[in-house]
Amino acid sequence: MTVMEQRGAYRPSPPPAWQPRMDPAPLLPDAEPYRVLGTEAAAKADPGLLRRLYAGLVRGRRYNAQATALTKQGRLAxxxxxxxxxxxxxAAALALEERDWLFPSYRDTLAAVARGVDPVAALTLLRGDWHTGYDPHEHRVAPLCTPLATQLPHAVGLAHAARLKGDDVVALAMVGDGGTSEGDFHEALNFAAVWQAPVVFLVQNNGFAISVPLAKQTAAPSLAHKAVGYGMPGRLVDGNDAAAVHEVLSDAVRHARAGGGPTLIEAITYRIDAHTNADDATRYRGDSEVDTWRGHDPIALLEHELTERGLLDEAGKQAARDAAEAMAADLRERMNQDPALDPMDLFTHVYAEPTPQLREQRDQLQAELDAESEGPHR
Known part of the structure; x- marks a missing residue:
């Protein structure tokens, strides 16, 4: 007879299934997106950081324009x-330490470049030349992820594994509002919260999942409110306020590194351009809506703040533009060079030990290439 089988033995009652494990109030996001620029908090912002953010924004805008032009020239797919x-x-790139990892989506090429990835290498996937185009370990940037939200469980797994090993590492995973409708999003948040993994989830809510507006994706008060259901804090921030985004992300990264677990951050922003060069955005939104958001441009907001505080003059603005133009010229020149590609590289980085099927496919392709090189039989 066990102790629990003895008559009168103490049998603790489990808590009711509905009983909250924690007070949800501290997890709730603010009612309005957090802002720094144009508020009293701006006076406390580090001038050096603001200048770095500004230079990054100007460079990023030029990068986007040049990459878009390359698609029209047939240099990008x-x-x-x-x-x-x-x-x-x-802000995502600057909020991380060198040892941390960034998990970008397909729209986050700019974040990868700001993290140190070569601009041409960052576009290699979108050019169709390589699986990734860069070594993820070199800059701690995971491959650009085209399937929606599948990078989020990967970020959780890496962060959880790093903590088990005792590594002081935080993973920052980026996703769009459309990605929050995928199962991977929910699975990643649940695992992260249960494991208290050092992960920060940044949702860039740009208004549309291709042509589907947010109101047709969710009825939640905000995407940041979804954090409460998983047991992590949610933050709501003005995604066009670079100083605010950097502050909120930095706080969440410090919280995760200190063992506080994950945070879900929703940044309210807007996609000025079409979903991709293959999209006709005029079919689902009007010019007046786009023009309204142009009035809340992230570069203009930060430039105004820096100018008002005497931290940026015309010479500083021109220097930022000149640096951005030099980057664009180098990108344009190198992207106009036809790369030397080896079709056999398709099989190089699939498995550490190729499977029988992969070896069979590799041999078949090699035979076809050899036959082509020998020319037609006479």
Whole structure:
């Protein structure tokens, strides 16, 4: 007879299934998006950081314009522009330490470049030349992820594994509002919260999942409110306020690194350009809506703040533009060079030990290439 089988033994009652595990109030986001620029908080912002953000925004806007032009010239197969969303992209890169990892979506090429990835290498996937185009370990930037939200569970897995190993690493995973409708989003948040993994989820809510507006994706008060259902804090921030996005992201990264677990951040921004060069955005939104958001441009907001505080003059603005133009010229020149590609590279980085099927496919392709090189039989 076990102790629990003895008559009169103490049997603790489990809590009711509905009982909250924690007070949800501290997890709720603010009613309005957090802002810094144009508020009293701006006076406390580090001038050096603001200048770095500004230079990054100007460079990012030029990068987006040049990459879009390359699609029209046939040098890129597709480009998902982040014009209008540069504040989120640059702030995400600057909020991380060198040892941290960035998990970008297909629209976050600019964040990868701001993190240190070569601009041409960052576009290699979108050119159709390579699986990724850069070494993810070199800059701690995961491959650009085209399937919606599948990078989020990967970020959780890496962060959880790093903590188990004792590594002081935080993962920052970026996703669009459309990605929050995918199962991977919910699975990632649930695992992250249960494991208290050091992950920060940044949702760039740019208004549309291609042509589907947010109101047809969710009835939640905000996407940041979804955090409460998983047991993590939610933050709502003005995604065009670079200083605010950087502050909120930095707070969440510090919180995760200190063992506080994950945070879900929703940045309210807007996609000025079409979904990609293959999209006709005029079919689902009007010019007046786009023009309204142009009035809340992230570069103009930060430039105004810096100018008002005497931290930026015309010479400083021109220097930022000149640096951005030099980057664009180099990108344009190198993208106009035809790369030397080896079709056999298709099989190089699939498995550490190729499977029998992969070896069979590799041999078949090699035979076809050899036959082509020998020319037609006479």
């Amino acid at each position: 597709v480009y998902p522009s982040s014009t209008g969303q540069e504040a989120c992209e640059i």
